[in-house]
Amino acid sequence: MSETKSIEALRATLGNDHPPSELAPLVEAMWWEAKGDWKRAHEIAQDIDTRDAAWVHAYLHRREGDDWNAGYWYRQAGRPHAQIPMDEEWREITAELLTH
Template identity: 50%
Template structure:
């Protein structure tokens, strides 16, 4: 599945929890996305968790989750949309 296909998925249940979290975030349900990212208990879930806290504006907490995910913290010069797409693309690969 590529990013274009992912964006049109009607029901995310067949996806892993990290991708489900991104799917819900794209539809404006930050709380559901956050819950799923926490449940993922994986580096992928930690990466999505970091992104969600960055989106929320909690940069300190985001930094913790980027570190747990083994990913570099993303700076303000990267838009949230671009980061979402980069994470989704990486997790779909």
């Protein structure tokens, strides 16, 4: 099992300059967002055409404060527009992505 198969293990790597090499691209996007690099996270998410990527994309636009754009991406992901705190949604998305 990978070292980063849990939220806690992943968060423990946030002090590093680069994400662990074994991360799936969408988990890497969430890692960059947690580091405060929204642009890098967005670049990763927008280049992937899956429902999970749309969910990450929605989260990123919600984090940005662009609710209209976030709403579009939540619909593409087949998910309701999140109303929970941002950190809680980060954990929810990342935990699900880590199970894939």
